[in-house]
Amino acid sequence: MPTFLVTMDFSVLYLAVPRLTADLAASGIQQLWIVDIYGLMIAGFLVTMGTIGDRIGRRKLLFIGAATFGIASVAAAFSTSPEMLIASRALLGVAGAAVTPSVLALITGMFTDPQQSRRALAVYLACFMGGATLGPLVGGVLLEYFWWGSVFLVSVPGIALLLAFGRFLLPEQKAPQVGKLDPVSVVLSLAAILPFVYGLKELARNGWEWFPAGALAFGFAVGLVFVQRQRRLEHPLLDLRMFGNRTFSSALTLMFVTAVVGAGTLLLVTQYLQNVAGLTPLAAGLLLLVPNVLMIIGNLATPPVANHIRPAYLITCGLIVAGVGYLVFTLADSTSGPMTIFIAMCVVMLGTAPLAALCNLLAMGAVPPDKAGSGASIVQTAAEFGIGFGIATLATLGTAVYRRNVEDGLGTARPDAADAARESIDRAVAVAGQLPAEQSGDLLAAARDAFTSGMHVVGIVSAVIYVGLAVLAARAFRHVRNSRGDDDTTTDADPLPEAESATPATQSHERSSI
Structure with missing residues (x-):
């Protein structure tokens, strides 16, 4: 429940921004901070909160974070100024950073049987994806009937249930021996x-x-x-020895890079669906709902399959399938409509599901129990960084290809329209609506062709990256057995090896433990 609510808060606000901006008279800068401050504070406080949970107790930190989240949600809903809303969103972010690693650490400690652990983490990921997927839809329904503050109050009943029943249902966990913070x-x-x-x-x-x-x-x-x-x-505060563990570092790398590719390509896909295929924002969101649901189904289906097939095979095959999905990007053109990209995203999400379902288990299984909170915070911080890097790299690559190619098609376009088109396809579509029909058609055709070329390049790059990740997964997890084998998948769960001590003796000890 808290995972679903915290992730939903990332996206539930998007549709409410125009209304709250008008109601609170927020400036452009204030509007950006209202949207961005939540994710920024979560990313900033994850490492600190994960370590605090190891010290004071993960259930205690979960309850403190949840109570703060509920109070901040009410404050955000009834904000009377942009500054008050920004401060409330910042507090929501700090509270979310306390909640998310606590949940993952608690799940890891509660389920020690490999099959149960796989199923529990699959449900956790389903809630994570479900919150992000349903956020805009929930926000749209609430805004249809209520004022903009209702999008914040939707989490309050769930928080109340957690606080009322959580202390009876959840065990307390904390490290037995910890030093001062x-x-x-x-x-x-x-x-x-x-x-x-x-x-x-x-x-x-x-x-x-x-x-x-x-x-x-x-x-x-x-x-x-x-x-x-x-x-x-x-x-x-952060035990760097965890990065010296082969399984942990490999799982972390896979999650980070897939977050890079996923965030970068998703931004381009949403722009394509709206600016090239001509869908409304709502229609584009509903279309992308299907691939997300397929990924949730894939997450839930992976644990029973992993009882019979080794994680290395599952993850590697899934990454190859997802790489094929990214190659399908190259089949889309500026006039083909949304179906090609829709099929590509479905294939990508299904292929990525085994990695999403198993890498959390592999990473957390490689962390000693007394470091579970810290390990969970590192896993989630890597995902946050990956999203930022993806937008800054792959999305920027697509934009660079667009700007280079759009020049060839501008022809005799008006100077002001040409300058707008060079900036982005969003600007090109906006300025095209102000031109005569013939000029508008030529400008849109040039911008859409150029943007599709950028998507082709990003699709090829993403496919190559996924093939590299498939090789990494096959090598890094080749000794990890399925849960019906002699050993479970929580490899390297012994005392952490030193990062600099990858000696033959250490490697032999790792193999014997596996």
Whole structure:
């Protein structure tokens, strides 16, 4: 329930932005912060909250986060100014960062049997995907009958149920021996992640500008200082030894890169459906609902299949299937309509489902029980970073190809219309509506052809990346057995090996434990 509500809050606001902007008289900058501050605070506080959960108890942190989430939701719903709404959304983000790693850590501790653990994590992922998928639809229904604040109140009943019954249903879990929380590490973590994520978002949205580039560089520099401090501490905020574990680091890499590819291509797909295929935002959202549902079905179907087939085979085959789906992007053209991209996204989502269902299990199984909260926060932070990198890289690649190719088709277009078309396909479609029919048709044809070319390039690049990931998965998880074998899939769950001690003895110990 809390996973569903927190992820739904990412997208439930989108359709309400025009109404709340008019009601609160929010400026353009304030509108952007209202939308972005939630995800920014979640990304910034995940590492800190995961470690706090290991220390004070994951159920306790879940309840604190959930109660704060409910209070902040009410405050957001009845905000009387943009500043109040931004502050409420920021508090929602901090609370969400407390909730999400606590849920994943609790699930990992509650289900130790491999088959049960697979099923539990599949349900968790279904709730995660379900919240993100249904957010816009729930928001649209509420806005049809109520004021914009209702999109925040929808989570309050679920939070109340969690607080009322959770203490009877959920066990408390925390690390048996923990040191004191290092405040300097907390500050360094926030000073590294928040500017870094902000810089990524702004560069992806507006292109090269000195301030977000400086924020990105500052966050990276502070991150290096943070890492050096963690190496020296006896009880670090982030135990870097986890990255020396082969299974954990490989699973993390797979999740990060698939988030990069997924976020970058999804942005281009939504633009294609609206600006090239001519669908309304609602129609595009409903069309993309089907691939998301297929991924949820794939997540839930993976655990029983994994009882008979090794994770390496399942994940590798799924990634190859998803790579074929990305190649289908190249079959779409500017006049083919939405069906080709719809089929491609269905194939991609089905192919990615085994990785999504099993990599969480593999990563969390490689983390010692006393580090479960910290491990869960790293897994989810990697996904947040992957989304930012995807928009900043693959989506930017598609835009670059578009800008290069659109020049060839502008011809005798008016200078102001040509300049708008060079910026983005969104601007091209907007300015085309102000031109005479013949000029409008020529401009739209040029912009749509150029954008489709960009999608083709991104589809090919994504397919190549997925083939590389398939090779990585086949090698990294080749010794992990299915749950009906002699061992379970929670490999490398012994005491963590040191990152620098990949000696033959260590490797032999890993093989014997597997």
